[in-house]
Amino acid sequence: MAQHDTDERISDEFIDDTKDCAEREQAHRERGTARPITVVGHPMLHRECKDVTIFDDELARLIDDMFASQRAAEGVGLAANQIGVDLKVFVYDCNDDEGVRHVGVVCNPVLEELPAEARVLDDNNEGCLSVPTAYAELPRPDYAVVRGQDAEGRPIAVRGTGYFARCLQHETDHLYGRLYIDRLSKRERKNALKMMAEGTPRYETVPNEG
Ligand SMILES: [Zn+2]
Numbered sequence: 001m002a003q004h005d006t007d008e009r010i011s012d013e014f015i016d017d018t019k020d021c022a023e024r025e026q027a028h029r030e031r032g033t034a035r036p037i038t039v040v041g042h043p044m045l046h047r048e049c050k051d052v053t054i055f056d057d058e059l060a061r062l063i064d065d066m067f068a069s070q071r072a073a074e075g076v077g078l079a080a081n082q083i084g085v086d087l088k089v090f091v092y093d094c095n096d097d098e099g100v101r102h103v104g105v106v107c108n109p110v111l112e113e114l115p116a117e118a119r120v121l122d123d124n125n126e127g128c129l130s131v132p133t134a135y136a137e138l139p140r141p142d143y144a145v146v147r148g149q150d151a152e153g154r155p156i157a158v159r160g161t162g163y164f165a166r167c168l169q170h171e172t173d174h175l176y177g178r179l180y181i182d183r184l185s186k187r188e189r190k191n192a193l194k195m196m197a198e199g200t201p202r203y204e205t206v207p208n209e210g
Contacts (some may be wrong), residue, residue, distance in 0.1 A: 010072075011171055013157065014145075014157050014158065014159045015104065015150075015156045015157065015158055016102055017102045017104035017158060018100055018101065018102055019200075021091070021093070021101045021102070021105075023105040024103050025067060025071070025093050025103045026169055027052070028063060028064045028067035028068070028091075029064070029067040029068040029070075029071045029082065030068075031064040031068075032061070032063075032064030032065040032066070032067055032068035032069075033064075033065055033068055034065070034068040034069045034071070034072035034073075034204075035065055035068075035069050035083040035084070035204060036083070036203075036204040036205055036206045037069065037073055037082050037129050037130060037132075037201075037204070037205050037206065038081065038082055038083065038084050038130055038205070038206045039130050039131065039132060039196075039205050039206065039208065040130055040131050040179060040181065040193070040196070041053055041208040042084075042130075042195075042206060042208055043131060044081045044084060044086060045081055045082070045130055045174070045177065045179060046111055046177050046179075047080075047177040048176050048177050049080065049081050049086050049087055049088045049175045049176075050086050050087055050088065050106050050173070051087075051088055052087050052089055052107040052108055052149070052189075053152035054065075055073075055107070055149070055151060055152050059087075059093040059151060060108075060151055062080065062085060062087070062089065063089065063105050063151055065078065065083065066078050066083060066089070066090075066091045066105075067091055067093075069082075069083050070091055070093060071093075072203055073129045074153040074202070074203070074204075075090065075093075075129045075165040076092065076093055076094040076095075076163075076167055077090060077092040077093075077094055077168075077170060077171045078090060078091050078092075078129065078171070078180065079171050079174035079175050080175070081174060081175065082129060082130050082174065084206060085098065087107075088107060088108045088109065088148075088196055089105065089106070089107050089175075090105070090109065090171035090172070090174065090175060091104070091105045092104055092105075092106075092124060092167055092168070092171060094160075094163060094164045094167040095162075095163060095164065096160025096161045096162050096163065096164035096165075097142070097161045097164070097165075098161070098162075102158075102160065102164050103149065104158060105151055106146055106147045106148040106149070106150075106156065106158060106171075106172075107148050107149040107150070107151070107153070108149055109146045109147070109148040109171070109172045109175060110144070110146065110147050110148060111144065111145070111168070111172045112145040112147060114143065114144075114145075118143070119141045119143075120141065120142050120143070121139040121140065121141060121142070122139065122140060122141070122142040122162065122165075123137050123138070123139040123164065123187070124137070124138075124166065125137055125138075126138045126140075126166060126170065126180050127180075128170070128179060128180055128181075129203070130174075130179065131180075131181055131192060131193075131196050132196055132199060132200075132201035132202075132203075132205065133195055133196055133198070133199025133200065133201060134181075134191075134192040134193070134195035134196040134199070135192070135195070136180070136181070136184055136188050136191065136192050137188075138180055138183055138184060140166050140169055141165060141169070142161060142162055142165050142166075143159075143160070143161055143165050144159070144160050144165040144166075144168040144169050145157060145158070145159050145160075146158045146167075146168045146172055167201075181193070189197075
């Protein structure tokens with residue numbers, strides 16, 4: 001993570017999450033343990049998560065487990081409720097529109113509203129580890145800014161373009177109980193659920209009750 005002091009005045013700067021990506025991602029996942037992924041229908045995926053208020057070793061361990069889980073499932077982003085933890089935290093390991101890799105963590109993310117005229121919609125495919133084997137086209141702004149806190153509670157802002165912008169929006173949505181299929185038309189949503197029903201995930205998932 002980029003160096004930051006606690007000065008409030010620099011909280012508006014964007015973090016540089018492109019440095020030492022391989023080393024940082026590896027260190028997290030080697031300390032952590034991969035956990036099974038919750039899937040659509042699991043109640044925790046469909047409600048807002050709790051704010052992170054304590055930035056301690058337990059949170060650091062959760063983040064390590066999230067990186068390990070993300071790697072095991074070959075994801076580019078993972079929200080805490082996707083491993084059954086009711087806290088507003090997501091991690092990411094994702095390339096932007098220029099192929100630059102970004103690795104990081106955001107607690108208590110809030111997506112910045114973009115002025116309508118600044119929005120350029122990109123309608124690439126989107127998928128989700130919690131809707132295994134399915135994907136669908138979903139228009140989203142190709143630029144996103146998320147503000148929140150790092151693992152130590154310091155204010156941060158993360159900026160993304162292209163697929164990474166999509167990732168930032170997708171993961172923030174998760175922590176407010178929203179899946180990308182909730183943004184699809186009824187018919188497209190049904191198609192995605194059908195793809196999921198017919199496919200077999202390549203990673204361990206949490207079976208839903210009932
Ligand atoms: Zn997802």
